[in-house]
Amino acid sequence: MALVEMSDILKSFGGTIAVDRVSLKLEAGSVHALMGENGAGKSTLMKILAGVYRQDLGEIRKDGAKVFFYNPREALASGISTVFQEMSLLPNLTIAENMFLGREPIKRFGSIDYGKMNKATADALRALSLDLDPETLVSNLSIAQRQFVEIAHGIEADASVFILDEPTAALNAADVEVLNKHIRRLKEQGKAIVYISHRMEEIFAICDTVTVLKDGRLVGTRQISEMTPKSLIAMMVGRELQDLFPPRGTQSGTPVLELDQLRLTPTSRPIDLTVRKGEIVGLAGLEGQGQQQILRALIGQYRPHGGRASVNGTDLPLPVPQQSGVRKLQALKVGFVPEDRKGEGLFLGLSIAHNIAIRLHANGSELSGAKSHRDEIAYAVSSMSIKAAGMGTGVGKLSGGNQQKVLLGRYLAADTDLLLIEEPTRGVDVGAKSEIYGLLRKFADNGGAVLVLSRETLELIGLCDRLYVVHGFTIVAEMRGETATEHDILDAALSASAA
Structure with a gap:
C-alpha cells in the first residue's frame, strides 16, 4: 500500500x-x-x-x-x-x-x-x-x-x-x-x-x-x-x-610533520609519527580512540601531557595555546579542515571569494593593506570545479560537496605545506568524494603532506599511502595503504585492546 x-x-x-x-x-x-x-x-x-x-x-x-x-x-x-x-x-x-x-x-x-x-x-x-x-x-x-x-x-x-x-x-x-x-x-x-x-x-x-x-x-x-x-x-x-580513488603517490620526501613521544593522556603510551612530503597519511581505528585528539593537539584545541612536535624542522612548542593555535599553524604553512565545516570552518553568510580569501589575507602582516587576491581565488574555484553561479555566491547556498571544496580551497589556494583534515567527505556524495580525493592527491603529488582521519575505513585504505592504527590514545600499528584491509585494521585495534 x-x-x-x-x-x-x-x-x-x-x-x-x-x-x-x-x-x-x-x-x-x-x-x-x-x-x-x-x-x-x-x-x-x-x-x-x-x-x-x-x-x-x-x-x-x-x-x-x-x-x-x-x-x-x-x-x-x-x-x-x-x-x-x-x-x-x-x-x-x-x-x-x-x-x-x-x-x-x-x-x-x-x-x-x-x-x-x-x-x-x-x-x-x-x-x-x-x-x-x-x-x-x-x-x-x-x-x-x-x-x-x-x-x-x-x-x-x-x-x-x-x-x-x-x-x-x-x-x-x-x-x-x-x-x-x-x-x-x-x-x-x-x-x-x-x-x-x-x-x-x-x-x-x-x-x-x-x-x-x-x-x-x-x-x-x-x-x-x-x-x-x-x-x-x-x-x-x-x-x-574502484575508479573513485586516484593512483597512490609514487615517492615521498623529507619529513613535514614529526611527533616525538606525544602523550595524549597521563597513562597512555607516547606517540611517534611522521608525515613526509608527497604523502597522505591516515589515522585509522575504532571510533574515539584518540585520532581527533592527535590533530587537535596540534592546533591548541586539545592539551597533551607531554611530547614534542615539529613542522618542516621548526619546533612547535606543546601545548599549543588555544587562542592562537590556528594562527601559529598558519605561520608554519599548516591548514586545518575541521569535521564541522559549518560550525568551525566556513562563514556561511559570506561569499565563496571571502571564504577562500580569509586564509590569503592571513599571510599578510597586520599593517599591510588588503589585497583582492582575485586571480588566486578564481584559480581555486576553477581548479576545484566548485559549482556555483559565481565567486560572489554565498557559501551557505552551496551543496555539501561544494562547501567542502571551498574549505579545502582556502588552503590549497594559499602557500600550504601540510593539511590536517577531519572527515574529508562527511555528508558528501559519491561524485564529489572522488573529486576531493583527486584534489588531495594532486596536493600531495605537488609536494604537500596530508594527515587525515575518517570514520570510513575504506576511504582511508583507498586514499592513503600509509596508515597509523590508533587505539587507547596511542599508535598500535603502522601499515601501507595499498596492502591494508579492514580486517587488518580491526585486528590491530582489537589485539591492542586485549593486550
Missing part, C-alpha cells in the same frame, strides 16, 4: 530546474533509499514533501487523498516527519525547548508546562538510548549528540512517513546500529521511511528500495536485492567503485 505518491513533481528556482517531473511512491512498511550526487534534487524533492517548498507542477497524494502543504507544520500534522541534513536545532535553547518548539504543552492558566515537556523529551531520548538531560543547552552538545536529538525529534512525532536526510553523517558505528534498530521498529509498525545517505553499507543494510536522481531527473527505482554497490554507483555517476 502506498502511503505517499508524488507524481510529475517540477520545481525551479529562477531559471534553474531543481526537480524535473519526478515521481516517487512510498510504501507502508518499507525503507526507501533516495540517492544521487549533490545537486541531484534529493533534498529539494523531500522539502516539497515536507512543506518547506511548494512544487510548481505535479501532485502529492497521502493515503490516496490529494494534499498540498504550505508549511512544515501542515506536513507534520498530516503525518510526515523530517530530519533535515541541515540541522535545525537552535543552540541557545534546551533540548526540550527544541523538541517542542511551536507546540509547547500549556498549563491551565497559559504558561508553558516545562515539567511535562522535559518528561516527554527524556522519554524520547531514552528510547534512542540517549542519557541526556532535557534541560541541556543544544550549544553544549557534540555534533553526534545534536544529530541524535534531531532524529529523536522526528521519531517522537506520531507520523506515518519519516524522512531522514543524512541521519548518520556524524554518528559512529555503534550509534548507527542504534538508529537502525529504531528504523526497523518503525518499519515493522507499517511506517514508510525515506533514507537519504551516501554510505553504501547503510543503504544495503537497512533499505528495501532505492530511487536514484541525477540533475533533477529520475534515473530509476530498483529493489535493493537486485543491486550491488558497484551497480548502484554506476547508476548514480556512471563509473565503478
Whole structure:
C-alpha cells in the first residue's frame, strides 16, 4: 500500500530546474533509499514533501487523498516527519525547548508546562538510548549528540512517513546500529521511511528500495536485492567503485610533520609519527580512540601531557595555546579542515571569494593593506570545479560537496605545506568524494603532506599511502595503504585492546 505518491513533481528556482517531473511512491512498511550526487534534487524533492517548498507542477497524494502543504507544520500534522541534513536545532535553547518548539504543552492558566515537556523529551531520548538531560543547552552538545536529538525529534512525532536526510553523517558505528534498530521498529509498525545517505553499507543494510536522481531527473527505482554497490554507483555517476580513488603517490620526501613521544593522556603510551612530503597519511581505528585528539593537539584545541612536535624542522612548542593555535599553524604553512565545516570552518553568510580569501589575507602582516587576491581565488574555484553561479555566491547556498571544496580551497589556494583534515567527505556524495580525493592527491603529488582521519575505513585504505592504527590514545600499528584491509585494521585495534 502506498502511503505517499508524488507524481510529475517540477520545481525551479529562477531559471534553474531543481526537480524535473519526478515521481516517487512510498510504501507502508518499507525503507526507501533516495540517492544521487549533490545537486541531484534529493533534498529539494523531500522539502516539497515536507512543506518547506511548494512544487510548481505535479501532485502529492497521502493515503490516496490529494494534499498540498504550505508549511512544515501542515506536513507534520498530516503525518510526515523530517530530519533535515541541515540541522535545525537552535543552540541557545534546551533540548526540550527544541523538541517542542511551536507546540509547547500549556498549563491551565497559559504558561508553558516545562515539567511535562522535559518528561516527554527524556522519554524520547531514552528510547534512542540517549542519557541526556532535557534541560541541556543544544550549544553544549557534540555534533553526534545534536544529530541524535534531531532524529529523536522526528521519531517522537506520531507520523506515518519519516524522512531522514543524512541521519548518520556524524554518528559512529555503534550509534548507527542504534538508529537502525529504531528504523526497523518503525518499519515493522507499517511506517514508510525515506533514507537519504551516501554510505553504501547503510543503504544495503537497512533499505528495501532505492530511487536514484541525477540533475533533477529520475534515473530509476530498483529493489535493493537486485543491486550491488558497484551497480548502484554506476547508476548514480556512471563509473565503478574502484575508479573513485586516484593512483597512490609514487615517492615521498623529507619529513613535514614529526611527533616525538606525544602523550595524549597521563597513562597512555607516547606517540611517534611522521608525515613526509608527497604523502597522505591516515589515522585509522575504532571510533574515539584518540585520532581527533592527535590533530587537535596540534592546533591548541586539545592539551597533551607531554611530547614534542615539529613542522618542516621548526619546533612547535606543546601545548599549543588555544587562542592562537590556528594562527601559529598558519605561520608554519599548516591548514586545518575541521569535521564541522559549518560550525568551525566556513562563514556561511559570506561569499565563496571571502571564504577562500580569509586564509590569503592571513599571510599578510597586520599593517599591510588588503589585497583582492582575485586571480588566486578564481584559480581555486576553477581548479576545484566548485559549482556555483559565481565567486560572489554565498557559501551557505552551496551543496555539501561544494562547501567542502571551498574549505579545502582556502588552503590549497594559499602557500600550504601540510593539511590536517577531519572527515574529508562527511555528508558528501559519491561524485564529489572522488573529486576531493583527486584534489588531495594532486596536493600531495605537488609536494604537500596530508594527515587525515575518517570514520570510513575504506576511504582511508583507498586514499592513503600509509596508515597509523590508533587505539587507547596511542599508535598500535603502522601499515601501507595499498596492502591494508579492514580486517587488518580491526585486528590491530582489537589485539591492542586485549593486550
